[in-house]
Amino acid sequence: MLAWRMSRFFLGSPASVTEARRFVTAFLRDWPCLEAAELIVSELATNAVRHSASGRFGGRFMVTIRVVSNGLWLGVLDEGGPHSPQLSAGSDDEGGRGLMLVSALAAQWGVCGDEHGRTVWAVLSTVPALVASE
Numbered sequence: 267m268l269a270w271r272m273s274r275f276f277l278g279s280p281a282s283v284t285e286a287r288r289f290v291t292a293f294l295r296d297w298p299c300l301e302a303a304e305l306i307v308s309e310l311a312t313n314a315v316r317h318s319a320s321g322r323f324g325g326r327f328m329v330t331i332r333v334v335s336n337g338l339w340l341g342v343l344d345e346g347g348p349h350s351p352q353l354s355a356g357s358d359d360e361g362g363r364g365l366m367l368v369s370a371l372a373a374q375w376g377v378c379g380d381e382h383g384r385t386v387w388a389v390l391s392t393v394p395a396l397v398a399s400e
């Protein structure tokens with residue numbers, strides 16, 4: 267069975283969102299869910315920078331990609347802070363759509379941790395193209 271896990275820290279700046287996305291692209295090149303994985307990590311990294319202590323001077327966040335039995339686990343660990351991730355009520359404003367998108371794309375998603383650091387995670391249920399084509 268395939269079993270691997272890859273993690274990397276990024277500086278908590280808006281420019282790092284692009285880097286985090288490229289990190290996903292590099293490791294999931296052959297996966298059919300690449301686009302969904304890129305979108306999810308972009309949204310979660312953006313949230314870490316915008317809404318958690320990772321966005322403060324010297325802050326950072328960590329992206330993890332892990333193969334699990336039911337697919338692919340993607341997580342973004344931030345440095346916490348007073349606010350928690352909340353699904354918005356689906357208003358028409360520009361904001362509040364990131365986690366809606368994550369919940370729509372993922373088979374499961376959730377948050378763990380506290381004000382000292384939170385991981386927002388999502389599972390994409392899929393198999394690698396390599397396996398699917400055999």
Ligand SMILES: Nc1ncnc2c1ncn2[C@@H]1O[C@H](COP(=O)(O)OP(=O)(O)O)[C@@H](O)[C@H]1O
Binds near residue numbers: 366
């Ligand atoms: N990593 C996080 N840490 C703290 N709060 C978060 C985090 N991610 C999301 N949130 C909270 O959840 C809300 C909804 O997030 P999201 O759906 O991505 O919308 P937006 O980022 O556009 O506000 C945010 O406005 C914020 O209050």
Ligand SMILES: [Mg+2]
Binds near residue numbers: 309312362
């Ligand atoms: Mg957001």
